[in-house]
Every structure is written in structure tokens, then in C-alpha cells.
Amino acid sequence: MTDKSNIKSYDKPAGGWGALRSVTKFWIGSEKPIKNLRAMLKMNHHKGFDCPGCAWGESPESGMVKFCENGAKAVNWESTGHYVGPDFFAKHSVSALKRHTDYWLESQGRLTHPMQYNPATDHYESVSWEDAFKLVATHLTQLESPHQANFYTSGRASNEAAYLYQLFVRAYGTNNFPDCSNMCHEASGLGMTPTIGVGKGTVVFDDFAKADAIFVIGQNPGTNHPRMLEPLREAVRRGAQVVCFNPLKERGLERFQNPQHPTEMLSNGSEPTNTAYFSPALGGDMAVMRGIAKWLLTWEREAQQNNQPAIFDHEFLQRHTQGVDDYLAAVDATEWEQIEQQSGLSRDEIRHAAAMYCKAERVIMCWAMGITQHHHSVATVKEIVHVQLLRGNVGKPGAGLSPVRGHSNVQGDRTVGINEDPSEAFLNAMEERFSFTAPRKKGNNTIQAIQAMEQDKAKVFIGLGGNFAQATPDTPRTQEALAKCDLTVQISTKLNRSHLITGKAALILPCLGRTEVDMQASGQQGITVEDTFSMVHISHGQLPPSSPLLRSEPAIIAGMAKATLGDYPVNWDELIADYDRIRDLIADTIPGFADFNRKLQHPGGFHLGNAAAQRNWLTPSSKAQFESIKLPDSLLNADIVARGEKPDLILQTLRSHDQYNTTIYGMNDRYRSVFGTRHVLFVNAKDIERLGFKDGDKVDITSLWKDGKKRQVTQFMLVAYDTPMGQAAAYYPETNPLVPLESYGEGTFTPTSKFIAITLAKSAPDNRIEVAAV
Numbered sequence: 001m002t003d004k005s006n007i008k009s010y011d012k013p014a015g016g017w018g019a020l021r022s023v024t025k026f027w028i029g030s031e032k033p034i035k036n037l038r039a040m041l042k043m044n045h046h047k048g049f050d051c052p053g054c055a056w057g058e059s060p061e062s063g064m065v066k067f068c069e070n071g072a073k074a075v076n077w078e079s080t081g082h083y084v085g086p087d088f089f090a091k092h093s094v095s096a097l098k099r100h101t102d103y104w105l106e107s108q109g110r111l112t113h114p115m116q117y118n119p120a121t122d123h124y125e126s127v128s129w130e131d132a133f134k135l136v137a138t139h140l141t142q143l144e145s146p147h148q149a150n151f152y153t154s155g156r157a158s159n160e161a162a163y164l165y166q167l168f169v170r171a172y173g174t175n176n177f178p179d180c181s182n183m184c185h186e187a188s189g190l191g192m193t194p195t196i197g198v199g200k201g202t203v204v205f206d207d208f209a210k211a212d213a214i215f216v217i218g219q220n221p222g223t224n225h226p227r228m229l230e231p232l233r234e235a236v237r238r239g240a241q242v243v244c245f246n247p248l249k250e251r252g253l254e255r256f257q258n259p260q261h262p263t264e265m266l267s268n269g270s271e272p273t274n275t276a277y278f279s280p281a282l283g284g285d286m287a288v289m290r291g292i293a294k295w296l297l298t299w300e301r302e303a304q305q306n307n308q309p310a311i312f313d314h315e316f317l318q319r320h321t322q323g324v325d326d327y328l329a330a331v332d333a334t335e336w337e338q339i340e341q342q343s344g345l346s347r348d349e350i351r352h353a354a355a356m357y358c359k360a361e362r363v364i365m366c367w368a369m370g371i372t373q374h375h376h377s378v379a380t381v382k383e384i385v386h387v388q389l390l391r392g393n394v395g396k397p398g399a400g401l402s403p404v405r406g407h408s409n410v411q412g413d414r415t416v417g418i419n420e421d422p423s424e425a426f427l428n429a430m431e432e433r434f435s436f437t438a439p440r441k442k443g444n445n446t447i448q449a450i451q452a453m454e455q456d457k458a459k460v461f462i463g464l465g466g467n468f469a470q471a472t473p474d475t476p477r478t479q480e481a482l483a484k485c486d487l488t489v490q491i492s493t494k495l496n497r498s499h500l501i502t503g504k505a506a507l508i509l510p511c512l513g514r515t516e517v518d519m520q521a522s523g524q525q526g527i528t529v530e531d532t533f534s535m536v537h538i539s540h541g542q543l544p545p546s547s548p549l550l551r552s553e554p555a556i557i558a559g560m561a562k563a564t565l566g567d568y569p570v571n572w573d574e575l576i577a578d579y580d581r582i583r584d585l586i587a588d589t590i591p592g593f594a595d596f597n598r599k600l601q602h603p604g605g606f607h608l609g610n611a612a613a614q615r616n617w618l619t620p621s622s623k624a625q626f627e628s629i630k631l632p633d634s635l636l637n638a639d640i641v642a643r644g645e646k647p648d649l650i651l652q653t654l655r656s657h658d659q660y661n662t663t664i665y666g667m668n669d670r671y672r673s674v675f676g677t678r679h680v681l682f683v684n685a686k687d688i689e690r691l692g693f694k695d696g697d698k699v700d701i702t703s704l705w706k707d708g709k710k711r712q713v714t715q716f717m718l719v720a721y722d723t724p725m726g727q728a729a730a731y732y733p734e735t736n737p738l739v740p741l742e743s744y745g746e747g748t749f750t751p752t753s754k755f756i757a758i759t760l761a762k763s764a765p766d767n768r769i770e771v772a773a774v
Contacts, residue, residue, distance in 0.1 A: 006674060007673055007675075007680075007719055008673055008675050010670045010671065012257075012670075014252040015256050015258055016256075019259050022069055022073070023069055023073070026077065030080050031081025032079055038542070040071075043071060046603035049539045050514065050537050053068075053074040054071075054225045055405040055406060055407060055411060055531050058227070070223070070657075073665045077106075078110075078494075079516075082110070083546065084111050085111075086113055089124040090123060092123075102664050105496055105500075108495050109494065110494055111492055111510035112547035112549060113126050113549050114126070114129055114549065115508040117506035119504065124499075124508060132507050132509060133560055134563055135507065136564065137563035139486060140172065141564060146172050146174040146439070147443075147458075148458050149460040150449040150452065150460070151169045151174075151176055151178075151462050152179065152446075152468055153177065153180065153418045154466030155181065155466075156407055156408060156465045156466070157464050158528060158529060158539070159413075162417065163590075164557045164582060165464055166416070167434070168560065168565070171436055171565055174443055175419075175421070175422060175439050177418050177419060178449035179418050179420070179445070179446065180407065180466055181411075181413070181414055182445045182748075182749055183446055183471065183472065183751055183753075184405075184410070185368075185405055185410070186748040186750045187377035187745055188367075190747055191378045191379070191381025192385060195389075195624060195625050196385060196394060197612055200403075200610060201403050201534070202395065202612045202613040203401070205231075207397060207398050207400060209231065209235075209398075210397050211235065212398065213356055213357060213360035214232065215245070215364070215365040216232070216246075217244075217245045217246075218245065218367050219367055219368035220246065220368075220370075223657045223659075224404075233258070233272070233273050236273060240275075241275045241276065241356045242273060244277045245280055247344075247652070247727050248279075248654075248729060249723075250671070255270040255273060256271060276352065276356060278345055278349060278353060279723070281726070281727065282727055282754060282755050283374045283375075283635040283754070283755045284344045285370070285380050285384075286376060287342035289383040290383060291336075291339045291343060291345070291354070293331045293390065294339065296311050296387075296391075323625055327626035339631070342635060357387070362393065362399040363391070364393075364399060364400055365400075366403075367384065367404070369754065373745075373751060373753045374755050375635075375637075375755065376632050376635075376746055377746075377750065378746060378747040378748060379632075384401070386626055389626065394615075403532070405531075408514075409530060420444060420448075426589075429589040433589050435569065444458070445749045446472060446749065447742075447744060447749040449461075450477070450478050451481075453482060454477065459485055459486040459487070460486060460489075460503075461487070461489070462560075465491060465492065465553070466662075467498050468498050470736065471662050472736065473740065474711070474736070474740055475737040477741055479501045482498075482503065483503065485504070487505045487507070488502055488505075489507045490506075491553060491556055492508060493511060493512075512551070514539060515541055516544065516545045517541045517543065520576055522578040525578075525579045526539055534607055534610060535606070536608060552576075558576045583597050584596070592608035637705070647704055647757035648758060649758050649760070651730060651735070652729050653731065653753045653756070656731050659731070664678070678734055679716045680717050681729075681760075683728045684720070684722075684725050685720035685721075687726065693762070695718060697762060698716065698762070698763035698766065699716055699717075699760045700714040700715070700760070700762075701713050701714075701716055704757040704758070711740065712738075713737055714763055732753065738756050738758065739753050743756075
């Protein structure tokens with residue numbers, strides 16, 4: 001049972017001995033310690049394998065150990081001595097498995113056999129690969145329209161798998177590509193593309209060592225991108241400013257102890273990872289950026305009056321931008337009262353941040369889902385770009401824009417064609433190379449895919465990795481929608497909740513993990529991924545497959561494609577025999593990949609290039625574009641306010657430290673002093689008192705939304721935490737049921753998981769017994 005004993009003070013820095021103990025625990029617990037240690041020492045090395053965790057880049061000059069705590073967790077979690085095969089499924093019905101926690105499900109081990117669901121017995125049963133592919137083909141070919149199928153992609157999939165997937169699906173006849181990127185960084189691309197012409201970050205890894213200031217906005221690198229902590233610490237050490245904006249005081253943005261520095265470890269020392277830390281209100285980052293711009297404008301006018309050096313980079317603005325005057329007029333018209341109210345920061349606090357920005361010649365601004373999962377996220381990204389443009393901080397060494405993507409190849413999947421709304425140029429290239437007519441109708445994104453299944457407009461769901469049933473918002477609705485399908489197919493490494501939310505027919509197709517050797521007809525194969533800096537790396541698995549029946553993701557996709565389309569529009573078997581042939585097709589059709597196979601021979605991979613980084617603006621005006629956007633009138637949903645409902649708090653969902661996306665590695669979150677549980681709600685101590693509760697009380701959480709439907713999760717323990725008044729935080733996927741399906745970003749369909757209006761009520765006594773992992 002959850003109680004206050006689960007909260008134990010942890011005052012150590014990020015990394016350090018805590019990270020070493022955690023790595024050791026997962027390493028030994030994998031039951032393959034020697035093999036896994038050898039593999040980890042080859043992680044992120046040339047001729048080794050790319051980390052299956054986050055998308056943070058790597059310096060080619062770094063030492064022998066190139067993995068972080070969470071990368072080690074990912075490897076040992078994937079390469080485990082536990083297995084889930086036919087005997088396991090014969091023992092456990094699907095209904096029985098549903099009663100277990102997500103942690104328990106994944107901890108059972110690696111999937112070993114293709115399995116088909118038998119609704120008569122409520123058990124999965126072994127099926128041959130050929131029969132599995134035939135079942136997929138039968139369902140796809142019997143649909144009235146290709147648009148009745150949805151093809152989901154997780155960011156774990158390689159470039160080769162993703163490219164084959166989109167080729168198969170477009171040759172089949174649809175652009176229905178719901179993707180994990182719909183739920184995370186969609187706003188980054190949609191905010192950057194109209195302003196600078198490119199939807200990716202403009203910096204590379206080496207720029208962090210040249211920056212005079214690094215702004216980290218709505219991001220928690222200590223858990224989500226731990227290898228980022230070292231460049232932040234090094235920046236502080238050499239005198240650069242590291243300015244953090246986060247409602248929660250996150251340990252990784254405070255202090256870091258490098259586990260790879262023996263002297264530091266033996267002395268138990270650590271160093272700061274910031275020079276200033278601000279805690280804005282949830283959703284208040286656009287107002288913060290507007291406030292910084294307003295201070296810059298004030299100082300620019302004072303400089304002009306006093307014949308002092310300009311604050312703005314006028315040469316850059318005149319030569320490279322358009323619309324700055326209208327933008328500055330919008331800044332001028334924004335009242336400080338509105339900026340302070342929305343940002344949650346005072347005018348003096350914003351002045352402090354603006355001064356640090358102004359004194360730096362080279363500034364990098366980084367952000368993650370704390371920015372992108374709000375209703376006004378696109379506008380917020382544009383405002384970040386605007387502030388950078390005012391001082392020419394795009395397109396010069398040590399400066400630029402860095403949306404830090406999450407999963408290891410979520411950016412690469414987009415690059416090679418996983419997109420429900422592809423460009424005309426991309427479709428034309430596909431048609432020219434493969435001699436078929438590509439579908440032009442815009443496909444379903446993640447939200448639209450759920451709605452289509454819910455409305456019986458989609459009959460087949462195929463998931464290339466991930467855990468769709470848990471990763472998506474409005475969990476009961478999503479799961480009910482999946483269950484209405486005629487066929488659900490999950491391509492996976494480990495058991496998860498999505499396997500238990502079956503359509504009328506269901507398949508589990510087990511695939512190789514990133515760590516495992518992929519042998520095909522021409523020999524061992526490598527796959528490629530693109531990191532957050534647009535560097536493309538080749539990855540070669542190092543460990544024997546967990547089962548002789550596992551197939552690679554490209555091979556599974558080719559098997560489905562051949563069963564459905566025959567040898568159209570390519571010979572699928574030939575492509576799988578040698579992945580170089582897949583990469584040749586990518587080189588033929590995707591800009592930046594010319595001489596793909598040759599470039600991969602270079603240690604560290606190669607950079608795809610970025611036009612904006614070269615100050616080549618791919619916008620209609622051929623210039624970087626300012627937009628005169630107003631701040632939102634209110635951050636609260638207008639329909640909620642109109643009905644008179646008043647939330648107790650605003651909630652953001654987030655990861656624990658023993659978690660990656662929906663994968664739960666353990667039940668601890670040591671940086672937030674939580675151990676052995678995940679059902680906690682972090683709230684300011686004054687809010688707990690204001691609402692009539694006590695620290696440690698159990699509460700039921702209900703979200704407010706205009707449709708009036710009841711969305712609730714129960715038995716969450718209140719934990720007093722250093723967060724602004726009126727704010728709260730809790731872990732996903734447990735709180736995903738609170739996120740309304742129709743609550744998404746303006747201009748995007750990204751769920752507003754960082755801004756959920758909630759009310760609290762004291763929980764009834766809980767007599768349930770929590771299920772622990774075996």
C-alpha cells in the first residue's frame with residue numbers, strides 16, 4: 001500500500017553514486033551481466049550500437065564509456081534473461097494479465113514467438129510468421145478503402161524500418177501515419193518552419209562548448225537526456241550562463257556529479273548545472289519570452305537615445321528577416337500586468353533573465369515537452385525564435401535553436417517519411433523512383449486515428465513499436481477504440497498493455513532489439529538513426545538474439561508488405577537481404593542522404609545539414625519571418641471558465657527517473673525522493689493546506705473539460721514539493737486518463753499534457769493490494 005514511508009529525502013546531486021548503484025542494480029538484475037557489460041562498452045561507439053534511449057547526440061572525442069544511467073537501464077531492460085513465450089501465454093489469459101501493473105508486464109521479459117489471440121479461449125497462441133503475415137494481408141486487402149487502416153510508429157524504429165514502412169503503406173494507398181511525434185514535438189516543427197524554414201534544431205553538439213549562454217526551457221535533462229548534464233556543467237565551469245526555466249526544481253538542473261570522474265566521485269563533490277533558475281507558471285513560457293523581448297526593446301531604445309551600442313543585431317535583422325517592426329509593435333502593446341500574470345514571474349525576475357541573454361554574444365535556447373504540450377505551444381516556439389532572431393542568434397557558431405527530441409530516432413522517422421501530411425516534393429520523389437501513384441489525401445495523426453477507430457472508420461491498427469494504448473491521452477477512450485478494430489498488430493520486444501487491448505483478431509510480432517545482432521542473407525546488418533542534432537549514425541547490435549524466432553523490424557515490415565502487395569513496388573526480399581539497398585533507396589529520394597552508405601563509414605556518422613544554420617531561409621520570403629502574435633487572453637479553457645467551473649490546480653504529467661516514455665524500469669524516483677510507488681501528486685505545501693488536506697493524504701483527481709465527461713484517477717498520495725502555487729505534477733501513463741482527447745494544441749494535435757485543470761477530493765479507504773514485479 002502507498003503511504004508516507006514511500007517519501008525519503010534524497011539530497012544527493014544528479015548522477016554520482018546514486019547513478020552507479022542504479023546501473024549496477026539493473027545490470028545484475030538483467031541476469032546477463034557479463035554479456036551486457038561488454039555490450040554497454042560498445043554503446044555509442046563506431047561499429048557498436050546506438051543507445052536505444054534518448055536522442056541526445058554524442059561527441060566523437062568522448063571517452064570509452066559513452067552511456068548514461070538511463071541508457072544503461074534501457075540496455076539491461078531490453079537484454080534480460082527473462083522470456084515470454086507460448087508457455088507464459090498458456091498460463092495467463094489476457095483478462096488475467098490486464099489485472100497486473102505495466103511494470104509487472106514488462107518485467108516478465110522478452111517476447112520470443114509470434115502470437116495470435118484466440119478470443120474463444122482468451123489466450124494468445126503460437127502462430128507461424130507466414131500465417132501471421134497472411135492474416136495481416138487478408139485484413140488489409142478486404143478493407144473497403146486503404147484509409148480504414150492506421151499504421152503507428154514509435155520513435156525507436158530505425159531509418160531503414162521507417163522508410164520501408166512508409167513505402168509499404170503508401171504503395172498500399174494511404175498516408176495514415178499516426179506517430180509518437182504527434183504527441184511530443186509537433187509544435188517545434190510547426191513553430192520553426194514558418195519562421196526559419198526548417199523544423200529541426202540549428203545547432204550541433206560542438207556548439208554547446210562555444211555558447212556564452214544556454215537557456216534550458218521546459219526540459220528535465222537529468223531524467224530525460226542525462227548526457228546533456230555534462231555540457232551544461234562544463235558551460236558553467238567556463239563562465240557561461242546556464243539559465244533554467246522549469247516549474248519544478250529538478251535535481252539535474254541544480255547539481256551534477258559525473259560518475260566517470262574518479263576524483264569527483266571519491267571526494268563526493270559535484271558542480272552546479274545552472275547560474276540562474278526560474279520557476280514560471282505552467283504554460284507561462286510564452287509570456288516569459290515576451291517579457292524578455294520587451295526588456296530588450298526598452299534597452300534598445302535607451303541605447304539609441306544615449307548613442308550606446310545597439311541591443312538588436314540590426315545588420316542581421318535588415319539582411320535576414322522580415323516583419324520585425326510589426327512584431328515589436330505587438331511587444332510594445334503587451335502590458336506588463338499580463339506578462340507577469342501569465343508567466344508567474346515578476347518583472348524583475350524577467351529583467352534578470354533578459355540581462356543574461358543580452359550580455360551573451362552566442363546563445364543556445366533548448367526546450368522539450370514542457371513547451372510543446374500546451375494549447376498555445378506553436379506560438380510559444382515562435383516567440384522563442386523571435387527572441388533569438390532579435391540578436392542574430394541563429395546561424396552562427398555557439399548559438400541557435402535546439403528542440404531536444406525524446407526517443408532515439410523520432411526525428412529520423414520523420415525525416416524518412418513517417419508523416420501523415422507529407423510534402424508534395426516528397427510524394428513526387430516517391431512516385432518518380434517507384435513508379436506508383438502516391439496517395440495525396442492527408443492521413444490520420446494520432447488523435448485522428450483514435451477518433452477514426454472510435455467511429456468505426458478504421459478497422460485495422462498496426463503498431464511499429466511503442467505502447468499506443470498507454471502513451472495516448474484519454475486512456476479508456478483510446479482502449480475502447482482499439483478494441484473496436486477487426487485486427488490489431490503490435491511489433492514489440494516486450495509485453496506491454498497494448499497487447500492486452502485486442503481487436504477482434506490480434507497479433508504480437510516479436511522483433512530484434514537495438515542491442516541484438518541482425519543477420520540477413522548477406523551477413524550482419526546495421527541500421528541507422530538520427531539524433532537531435534541531425535547527425536546520422538550506424539548501429540550494429542552486439543548481443544545474440546533473445547530467440548531464434550525473432551525477426552528484425554525491416555524484415556517484419558517486408559513480410560507484411562510482400563504478403564499484401566507481392567513484389568510491388570519493390571522486391572522486398574532483396575531489400576532485406578542487404579540493408580545497403582534500403583539506404584540506396586533513401587539516398588535516391590530523401591535530401592541530405594546522397595552517398596548514404598559511404599558516409600556511414602565515418603566515425604560518428606554524418607550531419608544532414610540545416611539550411612537555417614547556414615542562414616538560408618526556406619520560407620516564402622526567403623527570410624526569417626517574425627509574426628506579431630498576441631499572448632493568449634487566458635491559459636484556461638474558455639468553455640470551463642464560461643460554465644463557472646474553477647480548478648483547484650493545474651496539472652502537468654511527467655516521467656519518473658526510473659522510466660522512459662511508457663516503459664517503467666522501477667518504482668523509484670530518487671531525485672524527487674519517491675521510492676516504491678508511482679501514485680503520487682506533487683503539490684505546493686501551501687496549496688495542500690489551502691485545499692483542506694494534509695501532506696500524505698490520498699486524493700482522487702478529476703480533470704475539467706468542456707464535454708462534461710468524468711475523467712478521474714484515484715488513490716494518489718499528496719506530496720509537498722517545491723513547485724509554484726496552483727501547480728501540480730504526476731507521472732504518466734497513470735494520469736493520461738485525465739487528458740481529454742480533444743484537448744490539443746492550436747495548429748497541432750499534440751495533447752495538452754502539461755496543462756490539465758483538475759479538482760481534488762479525499763479518497764475513500766483503499767483495500768487493494770498493489771502488485772509488485774516478480
